[in-house]
Amino acid sequence: MTGPREPRILPVFNGKTAPPVKPVEWLVEKFLARGAGTLLFGQPGVSKTAHTAHLTACLVAGRPFAHLRTVARGLRVLYLDFDGSWEWNHELFEAAFRGVGLEGIPEEFIYYSPNTEECNFPGEETSSLKSLEAMGPDIAQTVKELGIDLVVCDSLGQMMVGDTNNGQEVALALRLGLNPARKAGAAVLVIDHATKAAAGGMGVPTPMGSQQKRAWARVSVALEGEEQDGRAVTRWTVDKSNTATFEPFVTHLRFTNRGDRLEELDLECLGEAGPRTAQRERDERGQEAQRDILDALQDGPQPRAKLGGRGGTFDRALKLLEKSGRVVRLGRGLYGLPEHAPEVSPPHQTPTSGVVVKEEDAPLIVKDDPAPARVATAEEEWTW
Incomplete structure (x- = not known):
C-alpha cells in the first residue's frame, strides 16, 4: 500500500511563458466548435433526432446547415444512439443523406448503439448495461483512431446512469464520458430534453434537470415548435454561449414518403424568427x-x-x-x-409517437425522383 504522494507545484505558466492561443475552429459557425461541447434541447415532439440527422448529413456532405456556414470539407461523425437502434433509425439517416444529395450511408458516418447487436464487443450481451460514465476512454479512443470530427450523443438522459437532476452526478458523467472526446479533438453535441416552464411562448426554455448541463456546454441551443403560415416550424434560439451568438431563426422539416418508407428528409430555413406567439x-x-x-x-x-x-x-x-x-x-x-354515426366510436387517442398531421390536399414534393411518390395521408405522416 502506497502512502500519500508528496505535493507538487501545478504545471502553470505566466504572461511571459503563456502558449499561443489557438483560434476557435467552428464546424458550424457559432454552434459547433472542435474541442467544445454543445447542448441541443427541446420538448418531446419537436423532432430533435430528425433535426440532428439533417445536421449530420450536412456536415458529412460538406454543405451549409440552414443559413449557418460549415467547414467546406466533409466531416466524420460518430453518432451514439442510446435512444434507438439501427433497425429503428437507419431509414431516418438514409432519408437525411438523400435530402443532401447522398445515396445510401456514407462511410464518414459512424454509428454506435448499445441496442444494436452488431455494436457489441465479442461475447457481450445486447442487454448488458453501458453507461456514459464508463464509456469515456472507449469514445476517446474511437475519436483518435477513426479521425472523428463530431460526436453526437442522443440522448443524455438515456446515456448516463446517474440522476439527471443531481448536479454532481451530471457533472461527473459529462466530465468522465464526454470530455475525453473533446480532449481528443472532436466537437461534442448532446441531445437533451427541455423543461415545460417556458411552453406556450412565455420565454426561452431551459434544459430539464440539473443546470450542470448548461455549465458544461460552451453553446446551448433551444428548439421550440411553433406555427407559421399554417405549418409546423421550429425556432432555434441560443440559450447560452461563451462566444458570439447567432440570431434566432426558424426552419421547417420536410418529410417525403414512398409507400410505407420514409424517402427523403430535408430542412428549409425560413429566416429570422419573429416574436413568440403568446x-x-x-x-x-x-x-x-x-x-x-x-x-x-x-x-x-x-x-x-x-x-x-x-x-x-x-x-x-x-x-x-x-x-x-x-x-x-x-x-x-x-x-x-x-x-x-350509427354507433359512436370511442374518442380517438392521440398517438404517443408524436405523429405530425398534414393535410391530404397539401402534397409533399419528391426532388428529382423519376418515379412518382405516394403522398402520405393525414394518418400516415412521419415524425421523429
Missing part, C-alpha cells in the same frame, strides 16, 4: 378552429379536405374534438358529429 393568442385561435369545425359538420359528415382549415392549429383542434367525443371519425378521412 399562449393566450394560441388558445383563442384553437377555440376559433373548433367552432369552425363544428359549424361545418352541422350539415352532415365532411371529408377532412372539406372542413376548411389547414395547419397545425386546425389539426390540433380536430384532434381535441375527437378526443372529447364531440366529433367522430366515420371512415378514412371522413368526420361527423356523434349523431351522424
Whole structure:
C-alpha cells in the first residue's frame, strides 16, 4: 500500500511563458466548435433526432446547415444512439443523406448503439448495461483512431446512469464520458430534453434537470415548435454561449414518403424568427378552429379536405374534438358529429409517437425522383 504522494507545484505558466492561443475552429459557425461541447434541447415532439440527422448529413456532405456556414470539407461523425437502434433509425439517416444529395450511408458516418447487436464487443450481451460514465476512454479512443470530427450523443438522459437532476452526478458523467472526446479533438453535441416552464411562448426554455448541463456546454441551443403560415416550424434560439451568438431563426422539416418508407428528409430555413406567439393568442385561435369545425359538420359528415382549415392549429383542434367525443371519425378521412354515426366510436387517442398531421390536399414534393411518390395521408405522416 502506497502512502500519500508528496505535493507538487501545478504545471502553470505566466504572461511571459503563456502558449499561443489557438483560434476557435467552428464546424458550424457559432454552434459547433472542435474541442467544445454543445447542448441541443427541446420538448418531446419537436423532432430533435430528425433535426440532428439533417445536421449530420450536412456536415458529412460538406454543405451549409440552414443559413449557418460549415467547414467546406466533409466531416466524420460518430453518432451514439442510446435512444434507438439501427433497425429503428437507419431509414431516418438514409432519408437525411438523400435530402443532401447522398445515396445510401456514407462511410464518414459512424454509428454506435448499445441496442444494436452488431455494436457489441465479442461475447457481450445486447442487454448488458453501458453507461456514459464508463464509456469515456472507449469514445476517446474511437475519436483518435477513426479521425472523428463530431460526436453526437442522443440522448443524455438515456446515456448516463446517474440522476439527471443531481448536479454532481451530471457533472461527473459529462466530465468522465464526454470530455475525453473533446480532449481528443472532436466537437461534442448532446441531445437533451427541455423543461415545460417556458411552453406556450412565455420565454426561452431551459434544459430539464440539473443546470450542470448548461455549465458544461460552451453553446446551448433551444428548439421550440411553433406555427407559421399554417405549418409546423421550429425556432432555434441560443440559450447560452461563451462566444458570439447567432440570431434566432426558424426552419421547417420536410418529410417525403414512398409507400410505407420514409424517402427523403430535408430542412428549409425560413429566416429570422419573429416574436413568440403568446399562449393566450394560441388558445383563442384553437377555440376559433373548433367552432369552425363544428359549424361545418352541422350539415352532415365532411371529408377532412372539406372542413376548411389547414395547419397545425386546425389539426390540433380536430384532434381535441375527437378526443372529447364531440366529433367522430366515420371512415378514412371522413368526420361527423356523434349523431351522424350509427354507433359512436370511442374518442380517438392521440398517438404517443408524436405523429405530425398534414393535410391530404397539401402534397409533399419528391426532388428529382423519376418515379412518382405516394403522398402520405393525414394518418400516415412521419415524425421523429
